[in-house]
Amino acid sequence: MSELHAPILDWYAAHARDLPWRHPDASPWSVLVSEVMLQQTPVSRVLPAHDAWLQRWPTPAALAADAPGDAVRMWGRLGYPRRALRLHAAALAMTERHGGEVPSTYDELRALPGIGDYTASAVLSFAFGQARPVLDTNVRRVHWRTLRGAEFPPDAVRAHERRDAAYLLPDDDATAATWSVAVMELGALVCTARDPRCGACPVAELCAWRAEGHPPHDGPPRRGQAWAGTDRQCRGRLMAVVREADGAVHLSRLEAVWADDAQRDRCLAGLVADGLLVPAGPTAYALP
DNA sequence: CAGACGTGGGT
DNA sequence: TACCCAAGTCT
Numbered sequence: 443m444s445e446l447h448a449p450i451l452d453w454y455a456a457h458a459r460d461l462p463w464r465h466p467d468a469s470p471w472s473v474l475v476s477e478v479m480l481q482q483t484p485v486s487r488v489l490p491a492h493d494a495w496l497q498r499w500p501t502p503a504a505l506a507a508d509a510p511g512d513a514v515r516m517w518g519r520l521g522y523p524r525r526a527l528r529l530h531a532a533a534l535a536m537t538e539r540h541g542g543e544v545p546s547t548y549d550e551l552r553a554l555p556g557i558g559d560y561t562a563s564a565v566l567s568f569a570f571g572q573a574r575p576v577l578d579t580n581v582r583r584v585h586w587r588t589l590r591g592a593e594f595p596p597d598a599v600r601a602h603e604r605r606d607a608a609y610l611l612p613d614d615d616a617t618a619a620t621w622s623v624a625v626m627e628l629g630a631l632v633c634t635a636r637d638p639r640c641g642a643c644p645v646a647e648l649c650a651w652r653a654e655g656h657p658p659h660d661g662p663p664r665r666g667q668a669w670a671g672t673d674r675q676c677r678g679r680l681m682a683v684v685r686e687a688d689g690a691v692h693l694s695r696l697e698a699v700w701a702d703d704a705q706r707d708r709c710l711a712g713l714v715a716d717g718l719l720v721p722a723g724p725t726a727y728a729l730p
Numbered sequence: 731c732a733g734a735c736g737t738g739g740g741t
Numbered sequence: 742t743a744c745c746c747a748a749g750t751c752t
Contacts, residue, residue, distance in 0.1 A: 476748085477748065477749095478749095479748090480747080480748040480749090481747090481748070481749045481750075482735090482736085482737090482746095482747060482748085482749060482750095483736085483737075483738095483747065483748090484737095484738085484739080484746085484747045484748095485747080485748080486738095486739085486747095487737080487738075487739090487747090488747095488748090519736080519737060519738080520736080520737075521735085521736030521737040521738085521747095522735055522736050522737085522749090522750090523735095523736075524735070524736095524750090524751090525735095525749090525750085528750085528751095555750095555751095556749090556750065556751090557750085558749060558750045558751080559749090559750090560748070560749060560750085561748085561749075561750085564748070576748090578748045578749080579747080579748070579749085580747095580748065581748090597731095597732085598731075598732095623748095626748060629748090630747090630748075634746095635745080635746065635747090636740090636741080636745075636746075637741090664745095665732090665733090666744070666745070666746090667733095667734090667735085667736095667745095669736090669737095672734095672735095673734080673735085674734075674735055674736060674737095675736085677735080677736080678735095678736050678737070681736085682736095716735095731752100732752100733751105733752090734750105734751090734752090735749105735750090735751095737747100738746105738747100739745105739746090739747100740744105740745085740746085741743105741744090741745085741746105
């Protein structure tokens with residue numbers, strides 16, 4: 443255990459948010475759903491969606507029994523609706539291969555659609571209490587600041603980051619799981635990307651970035667995501683129309699929300715290829 | 731491995 | 742207002 447552990451664990455014990463998927467009785471399925479929803483979507487928007495989802499589909503088998511389009515509609519405005527599709531596919535796989543249970547090994551989790559390294563590790567750690575290094579954007583930022591004195595981590599995870607995370611992981615399973623969520627929470631609430639609250643940080647005295655006077659990011663400029671006029675915006679508009687509709691939607695209603703014919707057609711084809719939409723006749727589309 | 735992939739809220 | 746950001750995954 444390094445000198446970081448006690449202060450961060452104590453801080454977490456005092457300041458952790460009370461989130462449903464952290465309750466002792468939260469099922470692995472509840473944890474898995476939360477992790478997928480939290481991929482690139484803020485906690486505040488996940489909270490009600492997670493509650494409604496678990497209400498409707500308390501188990502993977504329950505979700506698997508419904509159409510994938512139901513999952514996409516239930517996903518609502520969380521963004522990246524492919525996650526809903528993959529979660530449904532994962533529920534199907536769990537029902538077929540794992541007796542309707544969330545698997546508890548890394549390889550089995552990684553084999554599920556939409557479950558990458560982070561989510562697999564998070565589920566093992568938070569749902570099954572296994573000691574696994576968990577490397578998300580919060581953890582990476584905390585590590586780069588405290589250990590390396592840099593404001594932001596680079597785009598790609600470096601090998602040493604996994605080494606650091608593994609080295610810092612407590613041996614004891616339960617402590618390891620708490621440690622991982624504690625570092626994430628610290629990154630989410632205190633060691634934030636913008637305007638970090640160093641005054642409230644339990645390890646401010648140990649932080650390399652603070653010791654060096656908060657040097658600004660000096661790597662390659664972080665690329666933002668274009669939005670206006672992009673296919674992503676177009677796809678979002680199209681999906682919103684179909685999601686809000688009862689059944690199949692005629693092409694004319696899709697034309698109404700995106701003027702550029704070529705781009706709209708391309709996006710429609712893309713959405714069909716992704717499985718987010720299915721053609722319903724020559725001029726209509728529906729959820730799968 | 732760089733780029734695609736939604737959405738809404740904070741500053 | 743415009744830009745930044747939020748517990749990533751997949752190709």
